[in-house]
Amino acid sequence: MKKLLLVLAAVFLFGKSEAQWLNNDFCSTAQPVTVGAACTQGSNALATLNNDFNMSCGDATDAAVWFSFVAPGTGAVIISTDHPATNFDTHINVLGAAPGDPTVCPVAPNMFEYGCDDDGGTGSTSLLQVNGLVAGQTYYIQLDGFAAATGTYCIDIQSVPCTANAGTFTITATGGNVNIIANTIYTCEDVVSCYDITSNNDYTLPTSVFYPGPPGPGCFTVPELMYAIYINTAPNTNPADPDNDPGWPGIYWTGQDFNDCDPSLFAPTILPGDVVYLVPITVDDGDNDANCGGLQTDGDGDGCYAVGQTITVVYLTSTVAVQSAIDLCAGTVDVTITGGMPLYDGSDYTITNTGSGTLTGAPITSGGTVVVTGLLNGQNWSLSITDQNGCPETINGTYTGTVPTITGAISVCVGSATQLTGSAPTGGSGWSSTNTGIAIVSGTGLVTGVTAGTSDITYTDGNGCPVIETVTVNPLPVANVPSSNAYCPGDAVPLGALTSTPVGATFTWTNSNTSIGLVASGTGNVPAFSATNATGAAISGTITVTPTLAGCAGTPVNYTITVNPLPVANVPSNNAYCPGDAVPLGSLTSTPVGATFTWTNSNTSIGLVASGTGNVPAFSATNATGVAISGTITVTVTPTLAGCPGIPVAYTITVDPTPVANVPSNN
Structure with missing residues (x-):
């Protein structure tokens, strides 16, 4: 009955105001207000003290009217009665059931006040900014008059715009071995290498607002540009998300510019081989006020901050070179190299052989393998390695293998043998020939040529290491x-x-x-x-x-x-005959025997033909001169034996004339 009388009285007394009554005397009947909408007009003339809570600003809470709103995505709002329709001194505060759970009308003693204002607006109107609200949650507003003042009000709620921007940066190498590719800095781990990350001063900081605490009663924060530093674990997004990244490392006091020459000199400690992710971020700095919460991403809870693109710093691991294989039989060492700049950009190492043997297989990039060949037992090998950043590394070792050898002549004649000797240690599988049709080899290394050609002779020593020599079998000409x-x-x-x-x-x-x-x-x-x-x-x-x-x-x-010898003809002796005499056969022989003969007669008037072969025939001596004459006939005999003509030999046949007696005349 008392409440009904009060309502009737109010209608009678205030006339026009009753039309502005929104029936929002209780939290449970709070008038919803849309964030961003035009101000809602009403009156508190009929308000009572039921379920009202004292405000922390101004005097005690008088009869209040209630409003509700849903927090925007920024989590920050400005609540204002600073409008021409407001005609009395207003108080406002924002309430919730409890921090983090403001969806139920607050009930004592669980009421939590998120903010309060008396005369923050023009004159005696109210203007309250509340930060740190949970987007999508419902919050409640009490509005009353100072010293129980009543009248007409107009109240609105606006989302606090956030214009924060982390801006852009210039990255500069200032010393040592530094390589910059886009937003990634590569620097040697064990060489003093310096770089600067400098803001281009195109950032926008959030507005300085009141931070309500805890730990203290609150303060105004000082927005600044700082860095969050991730070590070895990258942000889960780029730009990073402080609100939804379980690995968010917090803010490191760096100032808006960042530089480094030695990772061991700044905190948090960065060790060689680490990958550091520097995240530029606008922060609310309350370090200078004990009532504030220190250096925080959004210390004032207005939901306004900006995160820049992540800058990655790779403190290059040392170039790692390992002896990945050793061939005890071939005199080789395989060296696999990883790390350094090639691990990231695929560039090649510069590799120099500073020890024994011959370097093969270079250049290579990370994960590649080079080979040192031609090593003998006990020789020291060494490689000097530098990546594109100039980061140095050295690897060395001593080769302890034994390369077997074969000594001895490696050519042999068909049907002959050559002795080959294998190096110590002996006791392996011994000797073999790949082509026994060309050459065979005994268990002691004696190689015998079979036919012309080549055959590989293999000797395996006591370590099981084989060596091959090609033996040439030469033909017999x-x-x-x-x-x-x-x-x-x-x-x-x-x-x-x-x-x-x-x-x-x-x-x-x-x-x-x-x-x-x-x-x-x-x-x-x-x-x-x-x-x-x-x-x-x-x-x-x-x-x-x-x-x-x-x-x-x-x-x-x-x-x-x-x-052959030259034959000598044996001829008859010289002789004289009378005409009509039978000259006997001239038998011809030779020394040596077996010659053939040709002969000539210088005077056929003796009764012998001019020439002939073989023996000189018998004939009848003639002398037709008719006068008492005498002459010598020479027979030339030429012997031939085995095609060789002898020296002519002559003998003489003389035919005397028939004598005519000269007698005295008949008388």
Whole structure:
């Protein structure tokens, strides 16, 4: 009944105001207000003290009216009665059931006040900014009059705009070994290397607002540009999200510009090999006021801050070079190299061999392998490695393998043998030939040539390390010599041209009988010479030719040069005959025997024909001169034996004339 009388009284007393009554005397009947809408007009004339809470600003809370709103995405609002329709001194505050759970009308003692204002607006109107609200949650507003004042009000709620911007930055290498690619800085871990990250001063800081605490009663924060520093774990987004990143590291006091020369000198401690992610962010700095919460992303809770693009600093791990393999048999060491700048940009290392052996396989990038070859047992190998940043590394070691060797002649003639020797330690699988049709090898390394060609001979030492030598089996050359021939003394014996199969052999030769006019021995072709024979019988010289090709002597080949003697004719004695006498057969013989004969007669008037062959025939002596004369007839006999003509020999047949007696005349 009391409440009804009060309402009737109010209607009667205030007339026009009753039309502005919104029936929002209780939290449960709070008038909803849309954030961003025009101000809501009403009156508090009929308000009562039911369920009202004291405000922290101004005097005690009088009869209040209630409003509700849903917090915008920024989490910050400005609540104002600073409008022409407001005609009395207003108080306002924002309430919730409890921090973080403001969706239920606040009930004592769980009421939590998020902000309060008396005369923040023009004159005695109210203007309250509340930050740190949870977007989408419902909050409540009490509005009353100072000293129980009543009247008409107009109230609105606006979202606090955020214009914060972290801006852009210039990254500069200022010393040492630094490489900058886009927003990533690469610097050596063990070389003093400096860089600067400088703001281009195009950032916008959030507005300085009141921070309500805790720990203290609140303060105004000072917005600044700082950095959050992630170490080895990248932000979950770029730009980073402080509100939704479980790995958010907090803010590091850096100032708006950042520089570094030695990662071990600034906190948090950064070790060589770390990857650091620098996140520029506008912050609310309350460090200078004990009532504030220190350096915070959004210390005043207005939801206004800005995060810039992440800048990555890679404190390059040392170039890591490891001996990835060693071949105890081949004298090689494999070295695999990773890390440094090539790990990130695929560039090549600069690698220098500073020890024994020969470097092969360079250049390489990260993950590649080079090989040091030609190492002997006990030799030290060493590589100097530099990446594109100039970050240095050295790796070295001592080769302890044993490379087996084979010693001995590696060429052999068909049918001959060569002894090969394998290096220690012995006791391995020994010797083998890849082609036993060309060469065979014994268990002791004795290689015997079978046919011309090549075969790989493998020796495996006691460490199980094989070594291969190619053995060449050379053919035995065959000499091609002139045919045997016979000559007469004084004949010109032509050059004895020598060739070989296969071609290319050299020759030595011997002569068994220098009486034929040829020297006893020589090399190359057999020279031309003049045949001689000082005997009365045929003589011969055996020419023995030995060919040699690639150190292989062929089978000696013979041919014969015969020099026949000049025959001597044996003729009848000189004799004289009378005309009509029977001159007997002129039997001709030779020394040596066997010659043939031709003969001529210088005077056929003796009764013998002019010439003939063989023996001189018998004939009847004639002398037709008719006068007492006498003459000598010479018969020339030329013997020939084995094609060699002897010296002509003559004998004389004389036919005396028939004598005519000179007697006295008949008388």
